Amino acid sequence: MxxxxxxxxxxxxxxxxxxxxxxxxxxxxxxxxxxxxxxxxxxxxxxxxxxxxxxxxxxxxxxxxxxxxxxxxxxxxxxxxxxxxxxxxxxxxxxxxxxxxxxxxxxxxxxxxxxxxxxxxxxxxxxxxxxxxxxxxxxxxxxxxxxxxxxxxxxxxxxxDGADMVLGGNGVGVGWNDVAARAASLPADTLTLRFHTPTRVKYQQTYVVQPAFHVLMRALLRRISSLALFHCGEAWAGDIHALLAAAETIETGQSTLHWVDWERFSGRQRQRMTLGGFVGEIRFHGNLAPFRELLTLGTLVHVGKAAVFGHGRYDIVGA
Known part of the structure; x- marks a missing residue:
């Protein structure tokens, strides 16, 4: 939580x-x-x-x-x-x-x-x-x-409104209760993730094309725990080792993931940068209940490198 x-x-x-x-x-x-x-x-x-x-x-x-x-x-x-x-x-x-x-x-x-x-x-x-x-x-x-x-x-x-800023309001943010409620509505045994933009996830110093479930969870945990700590003032309190051990038991099903290459010019570094990643769908089977909240948070903040550009955007099919 x-x-x-x-x-x-x-x-x-x-x-x-x-x-x-x-x-x-x-x-x-x-x-x-x-x-x-x-x-x-x-x-x-x-x-x-x-x-x-x-x-x-x-x-x-x-x-x-x-x-x-x-x-x-x-x-x-x-x-x-x-x-x-x-x-x-x-x-x-x-x-x-x-x-x-x-x-x-x-x-x-x-x-x-x-x-x-x-x-x-x-x-x-x-x-x-x-x-x-x-x-x-x-x-x-x-x-x-x-x-x-x-x-x-x-x-x-x-x-x-095109001329002035409107003060007040801000009652439409997404909080933990929203995340928990949406996560609870997801299936607990089979989930399909659809990646819309190039997703750059590293495991053992290599960018992966067909990530195992625990590899995705490691990337999500790194990103979400850091965002929580530095921008929401809260450290991740769960047992990460136990969660990752459970993630390693999740099986991979059908996958259409494939790599796409993409380049951008970095004004700061004055050079072209390659920011390819995988897109497509992948299905996972197993006891997914402990991961539904993390996966739901990931649909909001993305996963992997270059997320600020919009990379690593995915949704949960059927959610």
């Missing part, structure tokens, strides 16, 4: 002002521009580009969202090199690639834990990104609306 774990989900509705040429996985374009715009917006230094790592660390909206650091009172955690960022961008994948001026497009932004308190900064950053332009060649967009929505109940709250 992770009583304080909470996600909030926002739908950003955009309108193209120029023709937009987007990549197959749009989350990478929005994420790269978003980081640049947020840093320029909030950095107090004149040479904000050179403020790396962020001088204010978690006290700066950019530092917290993109370069989260371990708290000083937790020296045992300083060995961690990859603290996950508390957001995920879920954007259309391999669908429409060109948007004519005037057309509508959008993406969802998932925030974890206290990252939700920075929503006004994030809205302004995406406004600025629209003025600067995205894609190759760059095209501008206007941010028309931002809606908070519950991914399972359908409830919505308006947060930005």
């Amino acid at each position: 992770l009583a304080t774990f909470r996600t909030t989900h926002y739908r950003f509705e955009l309108q193209a002002l120029d023709d937009l040429h987007m990549p197959a996985y749009q989350g990478s374009t929005f994420r790269g521009g978003f980081g640049h715009s947020l840093k320029q917006l909030v950095c107090f230094k004149a040479d904000w580009r050179a403020c790396t790592p962020c001088a204010r660390h978690n006290d700066c909206p950019y530092g917290y969202i993109f370069e989260t650091t371990a708290p000083q009172e937790g020296p045992a955690m300083h060995h961690l090199h990859e603290i996950p960022s508390p957001f995920v961008i879920e954007a259309p994948s391999e669908q429409q690639r060109v948007y004519a001026a005037g057309e509508l497009l959008g993406f969802d932004l998932v925030l974890v834990g206290q990252a939700d308190t920075y929503l006004p900064y994030l809205i302004m950053a995406f406004q600025d990104l629209g003025r600067a332009g995205v894609g190759q060649p760059r095209g501008r967009y206007a941010l028309r609306r931002v809606l908070a929505h519950h991914p399972w109940r359908g409830a919505e709250e308006l947060k930005y």
Whole structure:
């Protein structure tokens, strides 16, 4: 149980002002521009580009969202090199690639834990990104609306109407009770996972194509326990060794998983990066009851590397 774990989900509705040429996985374009715009917006230094790592660390909206650091009172955690960022961008994948001026497009932004308190900064950053332009060649967009929505109940709250931010509300976040209730509705003996975007899961230093169930659970536990600790203020209290031992008894059934290669250009590293991963469906059989809550959380925050781009997105078929 992770009583304080909470996600909030926002739908950003955009309108193209120029023709937009987007990549197959749009989350990478929005994420790269978003980081640049947020840093320029909030950095107090004149040479904000050179403020790396962020001088204010978690006290700066950019530092917290993109370069989260371990708290000083937790020296045992300083060995961690990859603290996950508390957001995920879920954007259309391999669908429409060109948007004519005037057309509508959008993406969802998932925030974890206290990252939700920075929503006004994030809205302004995406406004600025629209003025600067995205894609190759760059095209501008206007941010028309931002809606908070519950991914399972359908409830919505308006947060930005195209001119002003709407304060208050925020009653549509997903808390532990929502997760537990949805997990309890899943079958306990057979589950099928459908991976929509390239999923990059490493086991024994190698990216896998056909992951055993315990390999997926290790990746989920790493991600969710870190998100809970650094962004929700709660350490994972379960017996991880016992859970992983139980995961090793789960059998793999039919699988259509296959590897897809994909590249993006990293403005920070000034080079092209290969971010391929597996997509498709895989079925598991066994005593899955102890894993249903973790699997349900994973549908909200994704699994594996490059989740902030939208990679590792999956759902549970029939859920």
